[in-house]
Amino acid sequence: MIPAAFDYQRASTLDEAVGLLSANGEDAKLLAGGHSLLPLMRLRLATPALLIDIGRIRELSYVRDEGDRVAIGALTRHRDLEISEALRAHVPILAHVAAQVGDPQVRHRGTIGGSISHGDPASDLPAACLALGATFRAVGPKGERTIAAGDFFRGFLETALAADEVLTEISVPKMDGAGWSFQKFNRRAQDWAIVGVAAVTGANPGVALVNMGMTPLRATAVEEALASGASGAEAASHAADGLDPPSDLNASADYRRHLARVLVRRALEEAAA
Amino acid sequence: MKVSVRVNGVGHEHEVEPRTLLVHYLRDVVGLTGTNIGCDTSSCGACTVLIGGESVKSCTVLAVQADGADITTIEGLADGDRLHPVQEAFREHHALQCGYCTPGMVMAAVSLLAENPDPTEAEVREGLEGNLCRCTGYHNIVKAILAAARVPAESAAS
């Protein structure tokens, strides 16, 4: 299919992007790699009146070592995360997860900022950010603010970003050799996860789930069980507690709950190994 | 909206509607119909071209996004009558039947080998996850790419 017609503006700086967003409100959408938005537009499931192309704002593409954290520009492509020496050394789960997104062609275009701000519960990178305890920086007309990953995902494809805000940076703590695992369960390699699990052990442990609800989410019941000293297997049995995962062609809600328990157990085993 | 690109080393400049997909621009405006369209959900990879040497699905890129880009399509791969080593290997190993997925498959393979010149079979298979073929069962495609990877670099230069 072909997208419905729209207007197109190119922002060459962050300020320009924020200005265009503020001026056009809800009718405008940001376009970075376009790999979340354009597929929806082609099926005419999204019909924005204006696309603001921020893909050329070079200053938003970087991976920077900042002492105990690594900062990632929102326009950094999945491929760049995958091969980033800083991430491989200090936040290996993120480099690994980036390499699991979509397929190579998608990874050559798609950006971490696009993936995070789209807020799709079936995406891999939001779960990795949740498990890592990442923080997101957003810039709007009133300046910039920092949002914890745990506070960012609000509803189905809905985030804490205001309509006139641009996500600019993802900051993740260094893992300092902590164990980790990413379990992506799908039927074909290129597909979204039916269920996915990102797990980090060590000083700042976290477990997050892909496609287990309306948003990317933390497996809080698992994290609490682990904090109170439960074994991995015992904690994993709580993986679906309180969750209301979707039903679709590939999986009923019940099957997703079952998968979450199996995959969290495997993730915790692998992270501990 | 004005678009100015280099395609296979040749400059092109056109006015296009913003919604024009890169694949339509290449096929209908530039006139390079070797890049095929196989789906409408970025799934099949038939439309794969290289932007700056990296594989992308040209159905999921707007022509305006590619403004200023250096694009290689299947038509730009062979050196005159001399096929690119990946094309040659596809022929040698019968890695195509109907040939419709082939341009995208070859471009994906070229990008894959640029990033990983000495892949394992598993790496080749995973690297092709975004390209669907209905004829070959992939057996000979994988074989061809592994063979192309063994072609010495000097004869692979193009």
Next chain:
Amino acid sequence: MTAVEVPPRVVGTRLRRREDPALLTGEARFVADLTVPGTLHAAIVRSPVAHARIRSVDLAPALALPGVVAAYTGEDLQGDWAATLPCAWPVTADMKSPAHRPLAVGTVNYVGDAVAVVLAESEYAAHDAAEAVVVDYDPLAAVLDLEDAASDRVLVHEDLGTNVSYTWELSPDPDAVERAFAEAAHTVSGRYVQQRLLPSAMEPRGVLVVPHPFGGDFTVYSATQIPHILRVMLAVTVGVPETSLRVVAPSVGGGFGSKLNVYAEEALALALARKTRKPVRWIEERSEQAVSTIHGRGQIQHIDLAADAGGRITAVRVRLLADMGAYLQLVTPGVPLLGAFLYTGVYDVGAYSFSCTSVFTTKTPTDAYRGAGRPEATYAIERAIDALAREMDLDPAEIRRRNFIPADRFPYDSVAGLVFDSGNYVAALDRCLEIAGYEELRADQARRREEGDPRQIGLGLSSYVEMCGLAPSRVLASLNYSAGGWEAATVRVLPTGKVQVVTGTSPHGQGHETSWSMIAADRLGISPGDVEVLHSDTAVAPYGMDTYGSRSLAVGGTAVYLATERVIDKARRIAAHQLEAAEEDVRLVAGQFQVQGSPDRAMPLAAVAFEAFTAHNLPEGMEPNLEASSHFDPPNFTFPFGTHLAVVEVDTETGAARLLRYVAVDDCGNQINPLIVEGQVHGGIVQGAAQALWEEASYDDDGNLVSTTLADYLVPSAAEVPTFETDSTVTPSPTNPMGVKGVGEAGTIAAAPAVMNAIVDALSTHGVSDIDMPASPQRICRAIQEVRP
């Protein structure tokens, strides 16, 4: 002149394909690549509801958009058809077939049914306009379940008075079947569901019709497997004289049966080109294709086996319920019949009965998809024989051995009335087990079972026979098929000695240009590079029955062979005349006609051709030129066979099934080009395995197709399948002079039961005896949980 060196035979070699350079460089032209100035782009408005009366169609909003030239409803075009869309296979005299118009009139009968068409100056404008058309529907109940459809609770087509299109039976001796079941030591029964599949050729369909300004002629460029049949059928449907239609299939990107049809859009494009006097082009989109191109399979199979105490099958009883969808397309009703003769598989069975009831549903029509009837038949018998093996605690290889038709019984008269031409089934099984290292695999399986490994492995065998080489025209007549099964070829030696082969087959990936050139070159003793192959254009190759059903080599290739022989006969007479030798003393050796015993008296083929061209000195009464044709109608089908083994690892915790290894031993008789044979097998395996593991055209309760894109309809990628281990045995067919059989569908026929037998085998110690296809992780997981105490 000294004797020339005899070049090695080209038939049987792994010659690289001549088709490839154009396809590899983007030079090949598919329908969507063709442009003609002034072309109007068509987009179709399709029904979003499964079953409804059309209250109104408002085209005005579409016509108001820029670039839109015209728009029509089904009512508007009522006068443009000379006949409804064709079904060429009225399998019974009383078969029910609803009127199928290119655009719906009055009611829509499936999601995707075409309601209106818009024509615009660009593709983008056409799509915008199609979105703008407003249709008001008065919904009717959907008919989705086959058993429910058969009950006639809700009628798809009220005017037919029933949803049953036909019931067809094959029961040579019902008493013998009854007796066998009454006396059986063991019986097993299976109910297997053949889910609907989307054929999913990588190139969607498309058509471009170019009217010629004088004389009322039209050239139809279509992504079709059947340019010849299409020409006849479009002439009849649209009311254009056959002589005014030229049909060209340019490069065609795969078909698998889905382009073996006469589609509404082809008729529409022709009618609209006639109406507007402009070229009209329609290119299918993938998500549109999911509803607008035929689906495959769609059957519920009941199979019962009776066996004696030794595990020898004494009778097979089959009842089918087949889903026709909303209309009968070209050969829709015949698909179950193509399987009807093969439910006894490769086994020596004495009693057999088959019946099929075919029903209408409010879904996309089904029709022939790779294998068409034969994969379904093979699936049922191969699943059932494994069930019998489990029942008797026999190894699946052993039970097959006990039941195979012995090699010394060929030609074999099957209980269903066929004569299997040749076979050595046990040889293929033995070779397959040897390659696989069957005993070690069983040992690995036993070890994993003992250790309680969550990752179990299963071994799945599938021994198959198929009937290919469609087909003897008289047999087709006995099945009420409306056409013959012959094929045409012309071979011409041009004045320079280059050769033209004209074939009525229409390749779309099979490499006919390469193989046909090899056949002709091999006989003529010249290089295949000196042979060009012309095809897929009714102006160039006027006669043909096209490409489907693994028929092209056994029928079309044989026609090439026979035409070449005729050319050689004529050339020999010319050479004898020129060399002043007796005709019987002249032999063709390595492209030279030589007088036996005096090798210095010789004439190369090119010289003979030039003599034929100048006609200055031909034998008395001989016509000029070196050209001959053949219309080959085979005396019998061919019966390729083989055994495949799938090794599947099942993760019993998640339900994920992974194909670890796949061994295939196929026997398609003599091989023209093993490179191409192997390629056909590889691709077929993945399509069959895909039915077992990934693919399903799923409908929701309202009759909406849910898996409409390649993101939801899971065509596997390279990452999901292993490298295959293939080999072949060679049992030539006595049906044709080259001893060939055909291989286009073998992999697909064998693979689904092999994979499913492997999954069931992996889980048999968990108490699982059946899983529906596709064996998704969820289904496997559920099956394990359901039998868990």
